Amino acid sequence: MIISNTDKETFTMNQNLGYSDHLAQLLYLKSKIQMEGPITKYKRHFTVKNIEQFQYSLHKENWNDVTKSDEPNISFNIFMDTFRYYFNTAFPLKITHINNSAKNTWITKGIIISRNKLRLLYYIKSSINRSVKFLKYIQTYQKIYRKVIMEAKKSEADKIILSATNKNKMLWKLVNKEIGNSQQRPNIIINTGDKIITNP
Secondary structure (H helix, E strand, O other): OOOOHHHHHHHHHHHHHOOOOOOOOOOOOOOOOOOOOOEEEEEEOOOHHHHHHHHHHHHHOOOHHHHOOOOHHHHHHHHHHHHHHHHHHHOOEEEEEEOHHHOOOOOOHHHHHHHHHHHHHHHHHHHOOOOHHHHHHHHHHHHHHHHHHHHHHHHHHHHHHHHOOOHHHHHHHHHHHHHOOOOOOOOOOEEOOOOEEOOO
């Protein structure tokens, strides 16, 4: 058995820290090879109807088993089991197909975090009356978010145009994609009686 220098350093570090050498080592490898075709992943769908069902289930639960126990750990475990059951019932995991070709590379992890925070702020704003200061904070956050989105799209478009062989064609392709114009044209079929011509 050959042990590399990295394995020796890890083993020595684990011994010094008091860790067992049987602990699993997690390794992430970055690869530029992308899977062809749509990929699937499990997602929970949070709709208004699902949220109302979840809130109703929690509301109708009497929670007697949680309050009657004298042990905090037992009460917590009972609470979490009940909560998790209603959560999985209201928001079940469903298989979602993701198309790699339609993926926007300009959407970074920071943009996703900001989008989720903005959604939470909108939800708080619609459900609870807030102060003028809080509403101004949401407005400012929204302006910054829009500016970041515009800059990210602009930077991604610049990269695509600079790497394209036909820059004018690629520019108009991006413009049409942004404004929603489809460049696909329906194929014309001509029936001459004895044969059908489909070649445009």
